[in-house]
Amino acid sequence: MPAPHLRTLTAVALVALLAGVTGCSTDAAPASDAASQPRSGGTLTWAIETEPITLNPHLYAQAKARLLVWNTFESLLSYDQQGKLVPWLATGWQTTPDGRSYTVTLRDKVTFSDGTPFDATAVKANIDKLREPGYAPAVAAVQLRNLDTVEVVDARTVRLTLTNPDVLILDFLASPQGAQVSPKSLREAKNLKAGGVDLAGTGPFVLDRYVPGQELHYKRNPGYDWAPPSATHTGPAYLDGITYRFLKESAVRIGALTSGQVQLIEGVPATDQQLITANPRLRLIRQLNSGSAYSYYFNTSRTPFDDLRVRRAFREAVDVDTVLKAVYRDTAVRAWSVISPSSPLYDKRLDGSYGGNAITANALLDQAGWTRRDADGYRVKDGRRLTVRLVQAAPFVRDRRDVLAQAIQAAVKQSAGIDLKISLVDQGTAQEAFDTNQYEVFDNSRADTDAGAALNLLLHSQGGINRTRVNDPRIDQLLDTGQATADPAGRASIYADLQQRVVVDQALLLPLYAPADQIAASTTVGGVRFEPTAGVPASAYDLWIGN
Numbered sequence: 415m416p417a418p419h420l421r422t423l424t425a426v427a428l429v430a431l432l433a434g435v436t437g438c439s440t441d442a443a444p445a446s447d448a449a450s451q452p453r454s455g456g457t458l459t460w461a462i463e464t465e466p467i468t469l470n471p472h473l474y475a476q477a478k479a480r481l482l483v484w485n486t487f488e489s490l491l492s493y494d495q496q497g498k499l500v501p502w503l504a505t506g507w508q509t510t511p512d513g514r515s516y517t518v519t520l521r522d523k524v525t526f527s528d529g530t531p532f533d534a535t536a537v538k539a540n541i542d543k544l545r546e547p548g549y550a551p552a553v554a555a556v557q558l559r560n561l562d563t564v565e566v567v568d569a570r571t572v573r574l575t576l577t578n579p580d581v582l583i584l585d586f587l588a589s590p591q592g593a594q595v596s597p598k599s600l601r602e603a604k605n606l607k608a609g610g611v612d613l614a615g616t617g618p619f620v621l622d623r624y625v626p627g628q629e630l631h632y633k634r635n636p637g638y639d640w641a642p643p644s645a646t647h648t649g650p651a652y653l654d655g656i657t658y659r660f661l662k663e664s665a666v667r668i669g670a671l672t673s674g675q676v677q678l679i680e681g682v683p684a685t686d687q688q689l690i691t692a693n694p695r696l697r698l699i700r701q702l703n704s705g706s707a708y709s710y711y712f713n714t715s716r717t718p719f720d721d722l723r724v725r726r727a728f729r730e731a732v733d734v735d736t737v738l739k740a741v742y743r744d745t746a747v748r749a750w751s752v753i754s755p756s757s758p759l760y761d762k763r764l765d766g767s768y769g770g771n772a773i774t775a776n777a778l779l780d781q782a783g784w785t786r787r788d789a790d791g792y793r794v795k796d797g798r799r800l801t802v803r804l805v806q807a808a809p810f811v812r813d814r815r816d817v818l819a820q821a822i823q824a825a826v827k828q829s830a831g832i833d834l835k836i837s838l839v840d841q842g843t844a845q846e847a848f849d850t851n852q853y854e855v856f857d858n859s860r861a862d863t864d865a866g867a868a869l870n871l872l873l874h875s876q877g878g879i880n881r882t883r884v885n886d887p888r889i890d891q892l893l894d895t896g897q898a899t900a901d902p903a904g905r906a907s908i909y910a911d912l913q914q915r916v917v918v919d920q921a922l923l924l925p926l927y928a929p930a931d932q933i934a935a936s937t938t939v940g941g942v943r944f945e946p947t948a949g950v951p952a953s954a955y956d957l958w959i960g961n
Contacts, residue, residue, distance in 0.1 A: 415790075419644065425798060426443075427641065430900055431634055432520040436856070449937065449938050449939055449940030449941075449958065449959070449961070450619045450765065450940070450959075450960045450961050452646075452647065452652055452940060452941065452957070452958045453652065453958055453959070453960070454650075454652045454653075454654075455653075455654055456651070456653060456958075456959040457653060457654055457655045457656060457657070457659045457796070458653060458656050458677045458678065458762060458939065458954070458957060459566070459656070459658075459659060459675070459676040459677060459678075460656060460657070460658050460659070460676060460677070460678040460680075460827070460954075460958065461658075461659045461660075461661040461666075461667045461670050461671065461676045461678070461680075462478065462482075462658050462659070462660060462679075462680055462681070463520070463662060463664075463667070463680060463681030463812055464476060464478040464660075464662070464809060464810075464811075464812060465626075465627065465660040465662075465663070465809065466478075466479040466482060467479075467809050467841060468607060468609050469482065469486075469608065469610050469613065469621065469630075470595070470606060470607055470608065470609035470613060471483045471590040471591065471593035471595065471609075471615075471839070471946075472485075472540075472543070472544055472549070472550050472553065472590075472591055472593070472595065472611075473486040473550055473591075474590035474591055475691065476810060477609060477703060477705075477812075477859070477860065477861035477929070477950055478680075478812060478950075480590060480861065480945065480948065480950045480951075481594065481680075481945075481951040481952065481953055481954075482630065482658065482953075483486050483590045483952065484590070484616065484617065484945070484952070484953035484955075485613075485617055485618055485619040485621070485632050485953045485954055485955070486527075486613070486615040486617040486619055486620065486621050486632070487505070487590070487593035487595065487615035487616070487655075488502055488503050488593060488594060488611075488615060488616050488617050488640075488642075489502055489503065489588050489589060489590070489592045489593045489655075490502060490503050490504040490518060490520070490537070490587045490589060490592065491504055491507075491584060491587045491596070492588055492642040492643065492644055493551060493589040493863055493945075493946045493947040493948075494643055494644050494946055494947075495644060495850045495946045496756075496929060496946075497946065497947045499584055499585075500643045500644070501521075501643075502533065502588075502614065502640075502642040502643075503520060503521055503524060503594060503640065504518050504519060504520055504521065504587070504619070505520065505521055505753055506518075506519050507518045507519070507584070512578070512579065513579030513580070513581070513898070513900065514575065514577075514578070514579060515571045515573060515574065515575050515576065515955075516573070516574045516576075516583060517571060517572075517574075517576070517895065518537075518572050518573070518587070518861075519556075519570055519571050520532070520533065520534060520537070520571065520572065521640055522571045523639075524571060524616055524640050525594075525616065525637065526594075526596035526598070526599075526612035526614045526615060526616050527614045527616070527617075527620045527635055528596050528598055528599065530596045530598045530614070531825060532574060532594060533568055533569045533570065534566040534567065534568065534570060534572040535566055535569070535886075536594060536597050537564075537566075537572045538564045538565075538566050538572060539595065539597040539600060540592075540594055540595060540597075540600070541558070541561070541574075542564065543562045543595075544558060544591070545561070545796070549607075550591070551878070552871065552878030552879070553586075553591045553878075555782060555876060555878055556867075556870050556871050556874070556876070556877060556878050557582070557583075557586040557589070557591060557592075557870075558583075558586065559876070560576045560577050560578045560579075560580040560581075560583065560897075561574060561575075561576060561577075561583065562575045562576055562577045563575045568785040571676065571806040576882065578611070578869050578894075578898060578904060579898040579900075580897055580898060581897065581899065581900045581905075582687070582866055582867055582870070582897050585862070585863055585864040585866075585867050586867070586884070588863060589862070589863070589867070591649060592617065592841065593698045594615065594616060594942065595613055595614070595615060596614035596615065596876065597692075598614065599612060599613045599614050600776075601931065603789055608868075610624050610734050611623070616638075616640070617638070617953070617955075618634070618635050618638045618641070618650065618651040618953070618954075618955045619631060619632035619633065619635055619651060619655075619656070619953075619954060619955075620633050620634075621637050624752060626937065627660065628657045628659060628660060629657055629658060630654060630656075630658045631656070631657045632655060632656050632657075632658075632954070633654070633655045634650055634651050634654050634655060635650065635651070636650055636654060637650075638650045638651065640943060641955065642946075644946050645955055645956060645957045646941065646943075647956065649804050650954070651698060652941070652958035652959075653954060653959070654958060656954045656957070659676060661679075664681060664682065664683050664686055664795060664814075664885070667679040667681065667682075668682070668689055668690075668934075669932055670688050671690075671696065671755070672693065672696070673687070673816070673934070674936075677935060677936045677938070677939050677959075678933060678934070678936070678939060678942070678957075679933070679935075680931060680932065680933050680934075680951050681812060681813070681932065682698060682932040682933075682934050683742075683813070683814050684741075684742045684743040684744075684745040684746075685743060686795055687745070687932070690934040694843060694937075695936060696934055696936060696937065697934070697935060697937055698932060698933070698934045699932070699933050699935075699942065699944075700930050700931065700932045700933075701930060701931055701944040701949045701950075702754065702755075702756040702928050702929070702930045702949050703754060703859070703861040703928070703929040703930060703931060703948065703949040703950055704754055704756055704757055704861055704862065704863055704864075704865065704869055704947055704948050704949050704951065705753075705754055705755070705859065705860040705861045705862040705863070705865055705867075706752055706754060706849070706858070706859055706860045706862070706865060706868040706869065706872065706930070707749030707751060707752060707753065707754050707755075707859060707867045707925045707926065707927065707928050708749065708815070708857070708858070708859035708925075708926050708927050708928070708929050709749065709752060709857070709858065709859070709923040709924060709925045710728075710804070710855050710856070710857050710924040710926065711726045711855070711856045711857070711858060711872070711881055711882045711922060711923045712728070712821075712854065712855060712882060712921070712922060712923060712924075713851070713853055713854050713855070713881065713882060713883055714882050714883055714884050714922065715851060715883035716815075716851065716854060718782070718784070718800060719802070719803065719854055722781050722807025722920065722921060723779070723781055723782040724778070724779065724782050724784070724800075725777075725920075725921040725922070726768075726774075726777035726921045727775045727779045727782070727830060727832075727888050728775075728802070728830075728832060728911050728922045728924065729768060729769050729775075729824060729830045729921060730768070730769060730770065730771045730772065730774045730778065730823050731772060731775040731776035731825060731826040731830035732769065732770065732822055732826060732829075732924060733769070733770035733825065733829075733857045734748060734769055734770065734824075734924075734925075734926060735770070735925075736770075737818065737821040737822055737825055738818075738926070738927055740821055740926045741814060741817055741818045741821055742813075742814075742927070744929075746844070746927040746928075746930075747927060747928040747930065748926075748927060748928075749925035749928050750764040750765050750766070750767065750917075750925055751764045751874070751913045751917055751924055752869065752873070752916055752917060752923055752925060753869070753909065753913060754859075754865065754928045754929070755928050756928060756949060757865045758866075758902070758906065759865045759866070759905065759906055759910075760913075761909070761914070763909040763910070763914075764913060764914075764917055764918070767918065768917075768918070769924075772829040772830060773790060774889060775829060775830040776829075776830055776831075777788060779793055779800070779830060779832075779928070782795075783795050784800050784831075784833055787831055789949075791831055792831050792832070792833045793828070793830070793831040793832065793957075799833055800831065800832050800833060801833040801834075801835055802832065802833070802834055802835070802854035802855055803821060803835045803837065803847075803852070803853050803854050803855065803857075804834060804835065804836050804837065804850075804853070804854075804855040804856075804857065805837050805839065805844050805847045805848070805853045805856070806819065806836065806837065806839070806844070807839065807840070807841045807844035807845070808838060808839065808840055808841065808842075809841050810858075810946050811838065812849060812929075813929065815857065816836075816838055818942075819834075819836045819857075819924070820836070822834065823836060831870075834855070840940055842853065848881055851883070853881075856881040856882070858872065858879065858881075859929045860872075861929070861948050861950050863947045865909070866893075866896050866897060866905070866909065868912070869893060869896075869909075870893055870897065870914065873889055873912075873922070874889070874890055874893050874914060875889075875890050876890075882922050882923070884920070884922055886920065889912065889915055889916060889920075891948065892908055892909075892911055892912040892915065893912065895908050896908040896909055897899030910922070930949070931944065931949065931950050931951055932952055932957065937960075938959060938960050938961070939958070939959060939960065940957070940958045940960045941956035941957045942957065943956060
């Protein structure tokens with residue numbers, strides 16, 4: 415049964431705290447196209463919230479960069495509208511009964527935009543590059559950790575042999591990290607890790623201009639003829655080209671759209687959605703992301719979160735529903751687990767099972783020895799204030815997460831005397847803090863198509879972004895078993911046990927909300943849609959300019 419909630423900080427108080435939060439949310443317009451029939455030609459400008467850290471798909475890490483990656487690069491597999499894996503640059507695949515070998519057949523007559531043919535040798539070159547020391551260590555250590563060999567059977571066939579059964583290898587083949595880059599680019603690009611105009615893919619667009627801090631421009635790939643089954647047409651893209659402008663501030667993006675400077679934007683906060691829905695020349699569509707929920711992860715290797723009682727106290731100190739209502743005005747979907755509620759692996763038993771009880775929070779902190787308070791009302795122990803540091807990397811801040819952090823900061827101070835320090839810094843500074851273990855709270859969400867892939871990165875003792883620094887044999891065992899299990903019901907049971915372990919037993923995180931994406935567009939733009947399964951904005955391939 416849900417724990418009794420004590421409203422520790424009212425919505426009214428938070429609204430007052432978060433000065434500048436005005437307006438109200440509205441329902442989204444239906445996702446139908448109002449731009450008549452598809453037609454070719456013309457160019458569009460799309461204002462996006464976040465500039466990518468890299469344009470190399472192998473090193474992709476920002477959900478907000480996914481719509482850019484798929485313009486230029488493509489993977490062997492994809493997902494259809496029902497969440498089923500389907501071929502893309504592959505024509506099919508076969509698995510041996512022991513689950514240790516995958517033979518993948520490839521499309522014919524596909525070329526990279528630099529003229530290099532796409533074949534089995536190119537696939538092997540990409541995977542070999544991913545396993546090269548120092549190139550993509552997180553991918554090599556997590557997504558390819560069970561890969562033994564890659565064999566070119568013939569020009570159109572490649573075989574992957576595994577050390578252990580691994581159903582997530584297929585999800586890797588459908589991921590941006592598994593996208594195919596021209597072998598010539600892999601050898602000759604001036605700055606391969608940064609990506610950019612030097613990297614050629616097989617996609618419907620070619621990146622021909624990148625002005626850091628300002629914009630990206632893609633031109634149509636005229637020879638493109640191998641769209642995935644999830645696309646709404648075949649052949650080259652409708653658009654001659656598309657420009658993506660980097661406009662970080664939502665008010666600037668909204669202003670650019672309403673004034674006609676751009677035709678599409680993403681990242682529309684709840685407080686601005688009425689500006690879109692009230693305008694008959696515009697429409698708004700939204701969709702939940704897949705993968706992991708946006709959560710605060712606790713660093714268990716340091717004081718005070720090495721104490722389970724303090725981790726639980728922090729969670730109880732936050733009335734999540736109240737802070738979400740204050741920041742997102744009833745448009746955010748509450749998360750109760752590390753997995754997004756849109757995932758088939760989500761365990762609904764966690765709903766309402768914890769949180770928002772200040773009495774419990776204070777009792778737990780008393781038990782943990784944080785019994786005294788200083789002159790500012792913060793708890794202290796052995797002369798030390800109960801301070802925890804949240805480090806946010808600016809390129810990953812979306813959905814007003816900086817404002818949400820302020821709301822949580824106020825809540826934990828008022829209800830339990832916890833001092834939450836917030837640092838919004840550049841990527842390099844954040845990475846240094848993570849590498850040197852100078853943080854107590856790490857915030858994250860991922861839009862992986864299979865939540866298992868996200869959890870391997872976040873919670874496995876060998877995970878590439880295991881910033882809780884947890885090393886729990888039971889968690890590793892559940893993750894390994896889930897990765898090796900093909901039966902859907904069996905996988906769901908395993909990941910339910912994992913969520914119980916991570917969220918209930920160990921309180922490794924505070925789940926906050928299920929990330930969603932919003933696209934606002936002129937009604938003259940057709941083909942606006944989200945990527946199946948991932949729930950993030952799709953590439954520009956299906957876009958057209960209507961009448």
